[in-house]
Amino acid sequence: MPKQVDPHSRRTLLADALLRVAASRGLMDVSLRHVAAEAGVTAGMVQHYFRTKDEMMVFALDVVAARVQARLEEGPAPDGPRARVRALLVQLLPVDADRELEGRVAIAFHAYAATRPAVAARLREDARRMREAIAAEVAAAGAPGALDPQRAATGLVSLVEGLAIHVLGGHVDADHALATLEGHLDLAFALPRL
Amino acid sequence: MPKQVDPHSRRTLLADALLRVAASRGLMDVSLRHVAAEAGVTAGMVQHYFRTKDEMMVFALDVVAARVQARLEEGPAPDGPRARVRALLVQLLPVDADRELEGRVAIAFHAYAATRPAVAARLREDARRMREAIAAEVAAAGAPGALDPQRAATGLVSLVEGLAIHVLGGHVDADHALATLEGHLDLAFALPRL
DNA sequence: TGCTTTACGTTGCACTTGCAACGCGAAGGA
DNA sequence: TCCTTCGCGTTGCAAGTGCAACGTAAAGCA
16 A cells, blocks of 8 residues: 555545635635645545545534634633633634634534534534533522523523624624623623622 | 516515525525526526626625614514613524524525625624614613623624524524523613612 | 555546526517 | 517526546555
């Protein structure tokens, strides 16, 4: 056999190219040939590692999900529930170039999920995990009179996703979004003197 | 000349077909021929009313925007700032079939906007108007110690957009979303006894 | 030295896409 | 009555699409 390559790293390479194309030109422009060109390889190689385009899409989605997950777990967990939840949610805001790319990809995939049940299920599962993690922290914090943990979690995650859309669309800037998030965190964790 | 038709109603008819295709099969499947088929006309007629596909897309976006706007203005304005803001925001949640379709279209167009500056500008303007309307109501209500009006408005609009995504994705049900919205309205308008 | 397997590259095909171009019948005005 | 103009329908085309099929060089095992 030839050079014996690691298939997973090859697939990741292609997935990265896909994500770049998706972020810069939209999901409609994601084709075998465009991805191949972006990765600097031939279309035949793409076909070698993904039997179908859909398989490639799903794998790319897995890559972003794993990457976000990894970022959430890296570094020591901050002190206190509020800080931990904040750390989680900030990862979803497009505050730098990497996260902006991921944000654009996320929007594209939300639209894509509308027609692909498998993709939709994946996003649903991710969202569920995120909500539960946050609800647990809110419950642990035992905020006195604010929202119940489930609703607070749903609210915070939704808020951040909405903020991400507005930041990416240029409707508001990242600072305003961060400030808004801080305010809502205060509410959810019932800051003293509210 | 032949039967002398109203061009605007024809274009609206085609735009409706486009929206149905976009909602049911995604924006990637929106093509001249599919739209024509959905509308029950020939592809040639579509070309007659829209010189380019992009022109058709933008017109369709205008149609939804106008429709949402019309719905916001119909009926008497509710009593009190909180109720008025609630009425605004509920229109953006997919609580029935019509709004679900519009929600799917909205997501698709947010993704589309990433590559079309003209579309992005349109969405930005719509969002700005919505935020200002809400900020004005919040300010008028003079909520004592909660968020400042600008942030509250950004937060509420983002929250609702995020909730819409989660409802459409099947992550949470409409009732939960509504309840979450109520809770956040209470916070923004600083309900007694918080 | 074969022989097989891996990892691609190449070619081709059926199909869809946006769009231009042309045709053409039905209405009016002259 | 002619003749223009509008409202489409039809056809065609170059480009792009996903995917199958085949070829083929390299690397290991026998």
